[in-house]
Amino acid sequence: xxxxxxxxxxxxxxxxxxxxxxxxxxxxxxxxxxxxxxxxxxxxxxxxxxxxxxxxxxxxxxxxxxxxxxxxxxxxxxxxxxxxxxxxxxxxxxxxxxxxxxxxxxxxxxxxxxxxxxxxxxxxxxxxxxxxxxxxxxxxxxxxxxxxxxxxxxxxxxxxxxxxxxxxxxxxxxxxxxxxxxxxxxxxxxxxxxxxxxxxxxxxxxxxxxxxxxxxxxxxxxxxxxxxxxxxxxxxxxxxxxxxxxxxxxxxxxxxxxxxxxxxxxxxxxxxxxxxxxxxxxxxxxxxxxxxxxxxxxxxxxxxxxxxxxxxxxxxxxxxxxxxxxxxxxxxxxxxxxxxxxxxxxxxxxxxxxxxxxxxxxxxxxxxxxxxxxxxxxxxxxxxxxxxxxxxxxxxxxxxxxxxxxxxxxxxxxxxxxxxxxxxxxxx
Amino acid sequence: xxxxxxxxxxxxxxxxxxxxxxxxxxxxxxxxxxxxxxxxxxxxxxxxxxxxxxxxxxxxxxxxxxxxxxxxxxxxxxxxxxxxxxxxxxxxxxxxxxxxxxxxxxxxxxxxxxxxxxxxxxxxxxxxxxxxxxxxxxxxxxxxxxxxxxxxxxxxxxxxxxxxxxxxxxxxxxxxxxxxxxxxxxxxxxxxxxxxxxxxxxxxxxxxxxxxxxxxxxxxxxxxxxxxxxxxxxxxxxxxxxxxxxxxxxxxxxxxxxxxxxxxxxxxxxxxxxxxxxxxxxxxxxxxxxxxxxxxxxx
Numbered sequence: 154x155x156x157x158x159x160x161x162x163x164x165x166x167x168x169x170x171x172x173x174x175x176x177x178x179x180x181x182x183x184x185x186x187x188x189x190x191x192x193x194x195x196x197x198x199x200x201x202x203x204x205x206x207x208x209x210x211x212x213x214x215x216x217x218x219x220x221x222x223x224x225x226x227x228x229x230x231x232x233x234x235x236x237x238x239x240x241x242x243x244x245x246x247x248x249x250x251x252x253x254x255x256x257x258x259x260x261x262x263x264x265x266x267x268x269x270x271x272x273x274x275x276x277x278x279x280x281x282x283x284x285x286x287x288x289x290x291x292x293x294x295x296x297x298x299x300x301x302x303x304x305x306x307x308x309x310x311x312x313x314x315x316x317x318x319x320x321x322x323x324x325x326x327x328x329x330x331x332x333x334x335x336x337x338x339x340x341x342x343x344x345x346x347x348x349x350x351x352x353x354x355x356x357x358x359x360x361x362x363x364x365x366x367x368x369x370x371x372x373x374x375x376x377x378x379x380x381x382x383x384x385x386x387x388x389x390x391x392x393x394x395x396x397x398x399x400x401x402x403x404x405x406x407x408x409x410x411x412x413x414x415x416x417x418x419x420x421x422x423x424x425x426x427x428x429x430x431x432x433x434x435x436x437x438x439x440x441x442x443x444x445x446x447x448x449x450x451x452x453x454x455x456x457x458x459x460x461x462x463x464x465x466x467x468x469x470x471x472x473x474x475x476x477x478x479x480x481x482x483x484x485x486x487x488x489x490x491x492x493x494x495x496x497x498x499x500x501x502x503x504x505x506x507x508x509x510x511x512x513x514x515x516x517x518x519x520x521x522x523x524x525x526x527x528x529x530x531x532x533x534x535x536x537x538x539x540x541x542x543x544x545x546x547x548x549x550x551x552x553x554x555x556x557x558x559x560x561x562x563x564x565x566x567x568x569x570x571x572x573x574x575x576x577x578x579x580x581x
Numbered sequence: 582x583x584x585x586x587x588x589x590x591x592x593x594x595x596x597x598x599x600x601x602x603x604x605x606x607x608x609x610x611x612x613x614x615x616x617x618x619x620x621x622x623x624x625x626x627x628x629x630x631x632x633x634x635x636x637x638x639x640x641x642x643x644x645x646x647x648x649x650x651x652x653x654x655x656x657x658x659x660x661x662x663x664x665x666x667x668x669x670x671x672x673x674x675x676x677x678x679x680x681x682x683x684x685x686x687x688x689x690x691x692x693x694x695x696x697x698x699x700x701x702x703x704x705x706x707x708x709x710x711x712x713x714x715x716x717x718x719x720x721x722x723x724x725x726x727x728x729x730x731x732x733x734x735x736x737x738x739x740x741x742x743x744x745x746x747x748x749x750x751x752x753x754x755x756x757x758x759x760x761x762x763x764x765x766x767x768x769x770x771x772x773x774x775x776x777x778x779x780x781x782x783x784x785x786x787x788x789x790x791x792x793x794x795x796x797x798x799x800x801x802x803x804x805x806x807x808x809x810x811x812x813x814x815x816x817x818x819x820x821x822x823x824x825x826x827x828x829x830x831x832x833x834x835x836x837x838x839x840x841x842x843x844x845x846x847x848x849x850x851x852x853x854x855x856x857x858x859x860x861x862x863x864x865x866x867x868x869x870x871x872x873x874x875x876x877x878x879x880x
Contacts, residue, residue: 548828
């Protein structure tokens with residue numbers, strides 16, 4: 154027993170010493186900002202250093218968190234639900250904002266904005282829509298994402314084909330494949346995860362369908378949606394334009410295959426552009442981007458994604474944290490971030506910025522895709538809804554359900570979920 | 582237990598010496614179990630604080646039993662446990678008998694045999710993911726050369742093939758453990774018993790059924806209980822290989838519990854799943870004790 158007790162005592166002394174070290178506080182507030190890791194972390198640390206130059210009274214510590222969105226979500230929920238004041242500024246995925254706002258975990262920013270306005274009208278509309286819950290602004294968009302269609306311009310031109318714009322244009326992929334010996338035609342993210350929900354939503358919206366209509370009614374089980382989902386399933390099993398393997402693909406699987414020159418077209422996010430333009434890419438200079446595919450009945454609509462900055466409701470230094478958010482949202486910093494990481498800025502004025510359009514030539518041409526991108530359903534229950542959609546879309550794509558069954562069951566399950574869990578006063 | 586109840590003086594000391602161990606078990610096993618049981622009767626969804634929390638009785642169990650997704654996972658878990666443990670038992674026993682009989686492996690080679698078992702679960706699963714990758718994987722590549730069509734080589738796109746992959750990798754990884762446990766059991770069976778059996782004219786087959794198998798029971802029981810309860814809680818494997826897909830075709834109960842607790846933050850509902858997992862594997866362990874008849878064994 155004695156050596157054990159001794160060791161325990163030693164351990165406690167050591168632990169106490171460690172805690173003592175970290176609790177030596179400097180004069181001003183110490184902010185903790187939580188965000189992604191990897192290249193993102195390297196870059197943000199440069200910006201944080203610049204912030205400290207201009208704000209010597211505030212010290213900022215960066216807390217890197219998992220790059221995987223679901224792992225980061227779990228971590229943030231764990232912190233915030235235990236009312237931890239440890240982290241001040243949070244980098245949120247836009248789909249979490251209503252959930253965190255409804256739970257009272259992030260601060261409304263209206264007071265800060267009233268004191269020192271930001272040019273809100275310059276923000277991409279979908280970004281602001283995602284950041285609002287009820288009548289308050291709870292976050293500010295930091296970078297934006299929107300679904301894009303990548304296609305092999307060189308091959309399309311060689312056969313004298315027009316670029317693919319509508320669902321019907323997918324028919325032309327077959328001759329293209331045959332002519333150039335491409336193993337794959339059209340690639341998309343088909344594994345059972347959030348990416349699949351985005352892909353299917355773009356097909357539904359591009360066919361004039363929706364999950365919720367403008368009045369907020371649940372309209373998942375509709376003829377337009379059935380048509381769009383059937384089309385997507387048929388791409389695999391009837392047209393053989395998309396390989397069965399897409400049902401196991403994430404973003405990077407699609408990019409690898411497309412970058413290796415295996416496919417004629419691909420649905421992906423903007424991040425792939427810069428990577429596929431790198432010198433060792435097989436498709437460098439051979440591809441171009443377009444808005445997502447759509448039917449003749451409707452306009453193309455991209456799914457809006459991206460990240461936003463929010464303040465922990467339990468933060469001890471909200472004013473200092475607001476200063477940091479304001480600093481990070483300065484156009485110069487947003488431009489730097491886009492150039493370094495390919496994460497596109499939330500400000501409309503930057504889409505014609507010379508430095509950015511030089512690096513991403515499609516930006517000014519496709520700016521409408523970003524400005525008109527549509528958010529996924531804005532509700533605190535989104536993660537539950539997305540889980541239901543993901544399961545049924547995946548089951549439809551692997552023929553465990555017909556598209557009709559998938560939409561009907563999905564509709565019933567979402568209706569039951571809303572009836573049970575909806576916050577008082579309904580979803581906004 | 583029996584010796585504890587015996588009336589002699591030593592029982593007092595036995596109880597005293599056992600007390601620390603029992604206290605540890607109470608803290609690390611019984612308390613969490615009791616807490617999970619209590620949670621399973623509570624509504625507690627920390628993502629949705631406006632719902633409040635409180636006693637909901639058996640609601641979560643009723644909800645679970647009415648959900649096709651739960652029953653699918655329940656069936657999946659039993660199927661996975663039975664099929665993979667049975668395969669591991671047969672293969673492990675064959676391997677153990679061969680190694681024991683032939684005495685062909687010494688320390689180093691036996692350690693090599695254990696290699697798949699020593700590889701971390703997720704690392705092994707990722708390795709298998711590369712092997713079965715439909716575009717550049719070794720296994721689809723081999724089958725493609727045999728003339729299989731591309732679409733038949735996407736193993737994770739179909740429930741049956743996805744399960745085949747999950748079970749095959751589990752068998753690959755865990756058979757060595759079974760082999761090692763059974764080999765240890767075989768080595769304590771005295772050689773002279775076989776000599777006596779041979780003198781009495783027993784065939785090898787008879788010796789196996791009448792001697793080897795009964796004397797292997799203790800080792801068999803330990804190996805089976807270990808493997809079965811592990812298999813019943815299969816998670817990391819499925820999480821990495823299939824993510825529960827396609828759709829929800831390869832979701833296990835533990836996967837469902839993970840989804841409910843760590844993804845949806847539905848602690849009450851998730852705890853109810855955990856209690857059902859616990860009950861199932863507890864019943865399985867009791868069944869083993871009963872069927873293998875070691876309850877009263879004193880060896």
